[in-house]
Amino acid sequence: MLDETIFILTADHGGINKGHGGITMQEMQTPFIISGKNVKKGLEFHESMMQFDVASTIAYIFELEQPQVWIGRPMKQVFK
Numbered sequence: 001m002l003d004e005t006i007f008i009l010t011a012d013h014g015g016i017n018k019g020h021g022g023i024t025m026q027e028m029q030t031p032f033i034i035s036g037k038n039v040k041k042g043l044e045f046h047e048s049m050m051q052f053d054v055a056s057t058i059a060y061i062f063e064l065e066q067p068q069v070w071i072g073r074p075m076k077q078v079f080k
Contacts, residue, residue, distance in 0.1 A: 006036035
């Protein structure tokens with residue numbers, strides 16, 4: 001089962017000292033960690049990624065067509 005699983009760890013907002021995000025990049029950044037089947041190992045990317053891109057990435061994993069009204073983009077660069 002683990003060989004067929006993809007794990008995603010993320011958060012809904014950044015912050016400093018457990019506070020909600022603010023206007024600095026340190027306050028706005030959130031983690032996006034992905035691991036598992038067909039995911040590149042050790043990759044770190046520094047492109048802009050928004051929270052709505054997570055849903056697009058999940059749709060891409062399951063080969064689902066993204067609804068036209070979604071503005072997210074899948075993070076295809078993390079896959080082999």
